[in-house]
Amino acid sequence: MxxxxxxxxxxxxxxxxxxxxxxxxxxxxxxxxxxxxxxxxxxxxxxxxxxxHPAIVEAMRDTLLKEGAGAGASRLVTGNRMAYSFLEEAIAEWQSCEAALVFANGYMANAGVIRAVVGRDDVVFSDQLNHASIVDGILMSRAELARYRHNDMEHLGALLHKHRDKRRKLIVTDAVFSMDGDQARLRELALLKREYGAMLMVDEAHSGGIYGGRGEGLCHLLGIKDEVDIHMGTFSKAFGVYGAYVCGSRTLADFLVNKARPLIYSTAMPPALLAGIAQALVLVQQExxxxxxxxxxxxxxxxxxxxxxxxxxxxxxxxxxxxxxxxxxxxxxxxxxxxxxxxxxxxxxxxxxxxxxxxxxxxxxxxxxxxxxxxxxxxxxxxxxxxxxxx
Incomplete structure (x- = not known):
């Protein structure tokens, strides 16, 4: 060492x-x-x-005094407080999707979701500049990694054609790349996803709260929200708090509750933190x-x-x-x-x-x-x- x-x-x-x-x-x-x-x-x-923001701090303070410091157990044991249901319903409404799940942070969300939805017989198509949490999720899933050159849709198309017979095909990308600040070519990704029967996962960590009429993110702004199968974002950046969310179908949410190891085996987030996130979500939409x-x-x-x-x-x-x-x-x-x-x-x-x-x-x-x-x-x-x- x-x-x-x-x-x-x-x-x-x-x-x-x-x-x-x-x-x-x-x-x-x-x-x-x-x-x-x-x-x-x-x-x-x-x-x-x-x-x-005083309103976020006050919401956290009030809940801390009422609910205590910690949840005490994982969500599947006794840690699933009412604050989770309230927040996840609000996120689903904000994102215009069937269901949402809250994770402890963006790393756990990306790693947990990717590992849950793909495995040994599958392939993941990942932009060369995707965040480390995406890369680690792919490695842990044991799916085949097909890395395409940054924002190179021709290269991605060739890789999709090469792996067209795989059981599951997942395209995953940052919406805004964290070290360069440029955007993924989301509309073209949506077209390729349809052409090859793949799933599309978009990480809006650095675009959620910033783009869209209510801060919903870049996918909403570009009009491709319905093409995204797995929509992930964080509350630790534009929202000023901590945590992450995953949005999609009710089936996806139920599947992740049963398969996403970071959600299953982690202690639930403190109720005060959930209250702070909920207040931040209101402010992001209103201000x-x-x-x-x-x-x-x-x-x-x-x-x-x-x-x-x-x-x-x-x-x-x-x-x-x-x-x-x-x-x-x-x-x-x-x-x-x-x-x-x-x-x-x-x-x-x-x-x-x-x-x-x-x-x-x-x-x-x-x-x-x-x-x-x-x-x-x-x-x-x-x-x-x-x-x-x-x-």
Whole structure:
């Protein structure tokens, strides 16, 4: 272990845990460790700025005092509190589907669902840039993995044709890719799914709450909701809380209750957390201004970085990465920004492909125009100092 850690250190790939503290009343800011610096947080996934919303905190507080700290058992034993039924009915109505299930987090949802619906005789078609939880779910399922090049529908079509006689065929993709911020070609995926008789699973972790008239996600916005067999999303990003959901048919929900191991063998979520999620779901649907503000902030931030000469992928999501390439330079860039009052973490392999280390910025609806202008000036200065951009 020590030798491997030393190798990681030499390659600028070693990771360590750093303590952070929230700034009460300022969800867009944070403090590192015990230091005095109040940093603009451009690395969190709190896209709508709900993580400190008083109504969510109050809902959790009230339920905590009534229901206690924990559920005490798995859902199939005695942990299935009324809060689950209330929340899952609300999610199903929001997503216009027959049924919904709540999971502890997105990793458990993806890993549990994929392992439940496919097995040794099946094949899963997975985008090359899908989240690690999807990859791990496929590996645990023991189904054959057919990985297609990122957003390459021609390559996917060829793989589907090659495996057309498999028992079950599952296409799975992120809706918005977590490290690049670009979108899956969902309409084309839906067409291929129909053509080859496959199932389609879409992970809306980074698009739920942001896209759609009520924040339902990218599938609703693009009008392909009914083509998606398994719709997954999280409550830990735009919703500002924690947990995940899976939506689909009643048959799917019943099947997962019997087959999804993370749901069956995990202690149920605390009732207070479920109450917080339920309140966040109400706010996401009602407070449209948050999506409007986020869209404006994203457009300004992206346009500004492009005008300075930074390399960023096309898109309109709040995930805005600057590709640096070299691991050490990415770490130095992140450190330079922190000295200037900005928290922006360097993302390195294996989270991203080798040679594509980056600074991954995440915007929030509660970042002000002044904060973003100041941040862009600091990013420009750091980029010039490190030779990432030229004058």
């Amino acid at each position: 020590e030798r491997e850690l030393a190798s990681l250190e030499e390659a600028s790939l070693r990771r360590s845990l750093r303590t952070n503290s929230a700034v009460p009343g300022s969800p867009g800011r944070m403090v590192r460790g015990t230091g005095p610096n109040n940093l603009l947080n451009l690395s969190a996934n709190d896209y709508l700025g709900l993580s400190q 449209h201004w948050r999506r409007d503000r986020l869209e404006s902030a994203v457009r300004f931030f992206r346009d500004s970085l492009l005008s300075l000469g930074f390399q960023i992928p096309a898109g309109d999501s709040p995930i805005v990465p600057i590709t640096i390439g070299d691991n050490e330079t990415a770490l130095r860039f992140s450190a330079a920004l922190e000295e200037k009052g900005i928290a922006a973490v360097a993302i390195r392999p294996p989270t991203v492909p080798a040679g594509t280390a980056r600074i991954r910025f995440s915007l929030s609806a509660i970042h002000t125009d002044e904060e973003l202008r100041d941040a862009i000036a600091c990013i420009r200065e750091a980029g010039l100092q490190l030779g990432v951009i030229r004058r």
